[in-house]
Amino acid sequence: MKQASSNAPLSISDLYEIYKSSPQVQTDTRQLKKGDLYFALKGPNFNGNEFALPALEQGAAYAIVDEAVHTSEHLQKRIILVEDVLSSLQALAKFHREQFNIPFIAITGSNGKTTTKELVAAVLSSHYTIYTTKGNLNNHIGVPLTLLSIKQDAQFAIIEMGANHLKEIESYCSYTLPTHGLINNCGKAHLDGFGGEEGVRKGKGELYDYLKLHHGIAFINSDLDYLVKMSQGIETVISYGNHSGQLEAKVFDGVTNEITTNNFLVVEITKCSNASLLNKVIKTQLVGAYNLPNVLAAISIGLAFEVPAEKITAAIENYTPTNSRSQLIDWKNNKVILDAYNANPSSMQLAIENFAKIENAKKILCIGGMRELGKESQAEHQALIEQIKVAHFEKVILVGKEFESCQHSFIYFENSALAKNWMDQENFTDHFFLIKGSRGIQMEKMIALD
Numbered sequence: 001m002k003q004a005s006s007n008a009p010l011s012i013s014d015l016y017e018i019y020k021s022s023p024q025v026q027t028d029t030r031q032l033k034k035g036d037l038y039f040a041l042k043g044p045n046f047n048g049n050e051f052a053l054p055a056l057e058q059g060a061a062y063a064i065v066d067e068a069v070h071t072s073e074h075l076q077k078r079i080i081l082v083e084d085v086l087s088s089l090q091a092l093a094k095f096h097r098e099q100f101n102i103p104f105i106a107i108t109g110s111n112g113k114t115t116t117k118e119l120v121a122a123v124l125s126s127h128y129t130i131y132t133t134k135g136n137l138n139n140h141i142g143v144p145l146t147l148l149s150i151k152q153d154a155q156f157a158i159i160e161m162g163a164n165h166l167k168e169i170e171s172y173c174s175y176t177l178p179t180h181g182l183i184n185n186c187g188k189a190h191l192d193g194f195g196g197e198e199g200v201r202k203g204k205g206e207l208y209d210y211l212k213l214h215h216g217i218a219f220i221n222s223d224l225d226y227l228v229k230m231s232q233g234i235e236t237v238i239s240y241g242n243h244s245g246q247l248e249a250k251v252f253d254g255v256t257n258e259i260t261t262n263n264f265l266v267v268e269i270t271k272c273s274n275a276s277l278l279n280k281v282i283k284t285q286l287v288g289a290y291n292l293p294n295v296l297a298a299i300s301i302g303l304a305f306e307v308p309a310e311k312i313t314a315a316i317e318n319y320t321p322t323n324s325r326s327q328l329i330d331w332k333n334n335k336v337i338l339d340a341y342n343a344n345p346s347s348m349q350l351a352i353e354n355f356a357k358i359e360n361a362k363k364i365l366c367i368g369g370m371r372e373l374g375k376e377s378q379a380e381h382q383a384l385i386e387q388i389k390v391a392h393f394e395k396v397i398l399v400g401k402e403f404e405s406c407q408h409s410f411i412y413f414e415n416s417a418l419a420k421n422w423m424d425q426e427n428f429t430d431h432f433f434l435i436k437g438s439r440g441i442q443m444e445k446m447i448a449l450d
Contacts, residue, residue: 010080012088012095015064018080019092022061025148027089027141034059039089040066041141052079064088086140093144094175102154105301106176108161108169108204109184111347112294113138115286115325116184117160119298122319126311127302128155136341138162143172156305161207164193164372169206181207182219182297183227187346192374205230219300221245221293238304240296247272247300251289252281263328263335263358265291269299276309282316287326287337290350331447333429335360339436340443343370345380348436349387355434356391362430365393366446368416368437369400382406394431397422400441416445423447 019025022037029051032038038055040048040063052063056075063069064080071079082088097104107117114136121132131150133142138160150157161172186201194200211218212233220227223241231237239245248271267282277299284295295316302312321327327338339351348370355365365388373380385408388396396410399419403412413419416437423446437443 010082012091015080015088015092016095018062019096019148025089025092025145026055026060027145029055029058032058032060035061037061038063039085040064041085041089042066048085089141089148090144090175093147094177096150097147097175097177100150100154100157102156103180103305104157104159104176104178105180105182106159106161106173106178106207107182107184108163108207109182110187110200110204110344111350112184112291113160113162114341115291115321116182116294116297117158118321119294119316119319120301121158122315123298123302123307123312124156124158124305126315127307128305129153130156130158132158133160136160136162140168140171143176147176163203166194166199166203167206169203170210173207173210177214178207178210178216179214180217180219180301181211182301183207183230184293184297185221185224185346186226188344188373188376188380192372192376201226201230208234217304219297219304221297223293238300240293240300242292242296245271245296245300247296247303249292249296249299251292263287263337265289265295267292267295272303274303274309277303277312280309280313282313284316285318285320285328287328287339288351288354290347290354291326331433334431334433336433336435336447338444338447339434340368340441341439343368343436343438345370345373345384348384351434351436352384352387352391356393358432360432361394363393363432363434364395364397364428365391366397366399366419366433366435366437366443368435368441368443369402371402371438371440377402378405385410399437399443399446416442419443420446420448 022035024036026032026036027039027041038060040052049065049067052065052069055063056078062078062080064085066082066085069079107113124130131154133146139162159176161169163169183204186204194203208231215235217236218231218234219238220231221241222228222239222245240247249267249269252266252268265284265286269277269280272278325341329336381402385406398410398412399416435443
């Protein structure tokens with residue numbers, strides 16, 4: 001690493017001193033505020049080095065670049081030239097992480113990791129000062145940015161890790177240095193990058209591998225035999241599940257008007273080390289029994305860190321999903337489960353099974369194509385259609401070119417804009433919709449208000 005103006009070496013510790021005097025780290029000049037550090041990242045379709053001078057003119061304290069920038073001597077003093085901006089960002093994040101002696105909880109998995117992260121954050125923040133991943137900034141850029149957003153008052157850090165190929169989780173662990181970890185599940189997601197389901201387990205299991213080597217603690221859904229097997233060798237395991245584990249719970253099977261009309265998940269704790277939570281009924285604002293493991297993970301982590309039972313319960317009951325993640329919303333005198341942030345064969349199956357169980361005679365299923373399935377795409381989309389055929393929905397709408405070559409008799413649209421036009425013309429009333437698809441399909445457009 002070197003300073004552009006003088007070619008003098010600049011170590012990570014030197015850069016860290018500069019970082020400590022800056023309000024924030026930014027990689028997007030549109031988010032830049034005066035005094036921020038600007039890291040000029042590059043990608044296939046952009047080159048942040050081209051925005052270094054505008055960043056400085058907007059008030060950035062320094063611009064970290066990996067291409068020479070020619071400007072006035074005055075501005076040149078605020079340009080830091082490094083060999084690789086991304087590597088420097090990650091190294092700075094690791095250096096910052098090393099300044100803390102607090103729990104760092106890493107969360108990954110194929111389905112539900114963001115919801116789990118949000119629930120865990122809600123529970124822990126009810127009792128501690130925490131910092132966590134914003135939205136789903138869970139990739140090679142988002143993870144270091146999350147680490148660098150952590151302030152000195154932090155008592156906990158919760159880091160979400162996404163991955164679509166092998167060695168990715170391993171790389172995140174190398175600078176996140178997690179003390180605790182949780183893998184929600186390993187399903188049929190990103191099959192193109194992982195090369196199949198076994199590749200998914202190996203890739204997600206890189207978190208367990210790190211915990212084994214560094215005496216970490218794992219929170220495990222012990223209902224999933226493969227997670228139990230994958231976690232062998234981890235010194236400390238805290239388990240939870242529907243029918244196994246140190247914490248157990250079930251979907252509440254009592255009948256009340258509130259439960260019947262709202263279709264929200266209600267959880268009953270059947271086994272717990274905390275007596276005040278035993279047999280407790282927790283009424284969530286989450287749709288679908290598939291969210292039970294996510295709730296149990298949050299409770300389990302809360303108990304492990306001695307969050308009072310009443311705070312755990314209140315945090316979970318008050319959590320409301322956002323960003324098109326299993327949201328139950330009203331739309332033009334209809335009910336809609338909007339789950340359009342992501343989709344893969346595993347999550348699709350669970351969502352459709354849950355929707356099929358809902359008691360309503362006027363149900364309409366709107367399914368968008370699933371991305372990143374590689375050579376399995378055609379087979380997985382046809383398998384999804386076969387699952388839908390045996391269910392009983394008033395109408396089924398398929399959206400996206402992924403369904404173009406599939407055999408079916410359902411309503412089909414090439415994109416969500418065409419599907420929206422059809423929805424607007426139908427003027428549905430008192431119907432119940434499930435709208436789900438991969439982010440790239442933009443299924444939420446089907447119910448967008450003009």
